[in-house]
Amino acid sequence: MSTAEKKADNFIEEIILEDLANGKHGGRIHTRFPPEPNGYLHIGHAKAIVINFETAKKFGGKTNLRMDDTNPSTEETLYVDNIQSDIRWLGYEWEGDTRYASDYFDHLYQFALRLIDKGLAYVDESSAAEIESQKGDIGVPGTNSPHRDRSPAENRDLFERMRAGEFPDGSKVLRAKIDMAHPNLLLRDPVLYRIKHEAHHRTGENWCIYPLYDFAHGQSDSLEEITHSLCSLEFRHHRDLYNWLIEALEIFPSRQIEFARMNVDYFITSKRRLKLLVDEGIVTGWDDARMSTLAGLRRKGYPAEAIRNFCMDTGVTRRDSQQTLDLLEYKVREVLNRDADRYMAVLDPVRLVITNYPEGQTEMLETENNPENEERGTRELPFSREIYVEREDYRKEPQNRKYFRLAPEKDVRLKSAYIIHCEGHEEDADGNVTQINCTYYPDSRSGEDTSGVKAKGTLHWVNAPTAVDIEVRMYEPLFTDPTPMDHEDRDFMDFLNPNSLQVITAKGEPALAEGKVGESFQFLRKGYFTVDPDSREGKPVVNLTVGLKSSWKG
């Protein structure tokens, strides 16, 4: 399909289609993802990444990765590596080398001089507090700085001396000369450069003046000849300045388009607060499986494909959205149902004895690895007189017709094995079930059942003598409220879920002893799980990715 025949899926693509039709930029589409390397990428960034890369891909364009590193005090090289690997994990490769706004410091400096020479920028020694009060207020015009009308020559001299390091931090700034009465506060002579005698993670001690976001981001877009600069809604007001600078500087006219950020129930996406969770020890790190970071979601077992699908299917709009966890989890199950092999593990084991099965006998039973994908083949399971089943799959009293599990006098199918008849149980002094007793129908073996016995329910089980212990980390959302940040009177920490992590020891079939880190599988009837990096030889550790849906109201 040629790009001319493509249909717009959202308002950004409509703009692109129009630009393409008008032959703008020779039909070239170039986007960029511009993270600040001062933290880990989270689910919100995933949305921006997907929009930028997928939009460009759809129209045969390219996407740059650019570190927005104009503030030497907050940015670190450590984050650069994590950002790059997270983007690759999500499934995207950017055009050429990773770019850095700091690579353009020389250009930016020249741009500043150009503005000064045109009489569109001036050096101001007003203090931060003075500049703030000059700003005026919403609906109230500001006042001109007393230094606003210096000559270009004087400004140039002062700015060059700023760059040369003659002045201390905070003593002077470079400001654009626009309009102190502008309704958009951002255009009331915004600060373009500040003095910071600080080493930068890439340029070292080369600079003691650093550009601010508004004098770096748009200019970097222009230098890279980005055609469509996609960003989130809160930058709407910056667009006026973005465009003013393009005109004043007479540089490549990138176009900024804003879309709404994506919020997801039970997830927070504030770098500061995410860091707080780590620093306070509420989670084990940035990659804790309860975190909204890509590192956390990956560790929890969320497939990159599911995250991509989620970001794409939730659309691109200009209105704030609050996505449900339901949809994200649906996307995760959708991928895992197709890809994850099935295994049996009992999370809350209770011993079940098949009293008429020969003692000391073990037989091997065949079972399919993935009913959704025959190519995954089969494997063998050991079966004997003593097995483990889920405690919750047993009721002490006989149950009604709608109950398909174990209870006295009930018949139940053991997955890929036999149908058993429940006789009853044994219990301790406190009434806890210590053992379930059953008999089996020898002629009901899976695949060759001639018993004629009908069992409505099928249970998962694990052969007791060969069971392996598995550490299972069961997760719930980190917060008890879907939008913990939306309470004016309460702190988000008030909503921490005390049950967000529960560690249990499960009994698993032998094959589970050798799972590889990051491998996902389904524990039959329970959910999807993935092998955690904390696993050690013979001591598997597994994370709950997402539970299976259940329509049973037991």
Place this chain on the structure above:
RNA sequence: AGACCCAUGGUGUAAUUGGCAACACAACAGAUUUUGGUUCUGUCGUUCAAGGUUCGAGUCCUUGUGGGUCUACCA
């Protein structure tokens, strides 16, 4: 208070740009099932309000109402 942005089922998005409101998730009901999973079927809205333009408005205009953003030498 000024400027700007937004408003479609419980939730999130569509609607050939003015022509019978569609899809997904959730929920509920049923069918299939050796996972109470998967799959399949059905049920659940006249588009924030009022006025206007028009043969015809979710779409255009006006006025409201509600929500959001903006006054860092952060990005």
